[in-house]
Structures are given as C-alpha cells and as structure tokens.
Amino acid sequence: IIILExxxxxxxxxxxxxxxxxxxxxxxxxSVNQGETLVTLQ
Known part of the structure; x- marks a missing residue:
C-alpha cells in the first residue's frame, strides 16, 4: 500500500x-519515524 524510500x-x-x-x-x-502510523485500514 506504500512505497517507502x-x-x-x-x-x-x-x-x-x-x-x-x-x-x-x-x-x-x-520524513517518517520508526513505528509511526502511515495509513489506517477499514
């Protein structure tokens, strides 16, 4: 669902x-941190 570079x-x-x-x-x-929520699913 995500491509993280x-x-x-x-x-x-x-x-x-x-x-x-x-x-x-x-x-x-x-920028994101380890453990950070990027998306939520239904």
Missing amino acids: AMKMENELRAPRDGVVATVKVKPGN
Whole structure:
C-alpha cells in the first residue's frame, strides 16, 4: 500500500490484511519515524 524510500532504495510495504485505506497520515516527501502510523485500514 506504500512505497517507502530510504537511502535511495524503495521498500514496498504491504497491508497485513485485506481492507480499504481509510486515512493516509503522511504526504509524499514527508520524513517518517520508526513505528509511526502511515495509513489506517477499514
């Protein structure tokens, strides 16, 4: 559901279950921290 770029490498993050994205808590280009919620699923 998200591609996270770190040190010029792209890491694909997959949802742990089927669902619909309810909210996106970050914008493209934002820095994020470990453990931070990026999206929520319905």
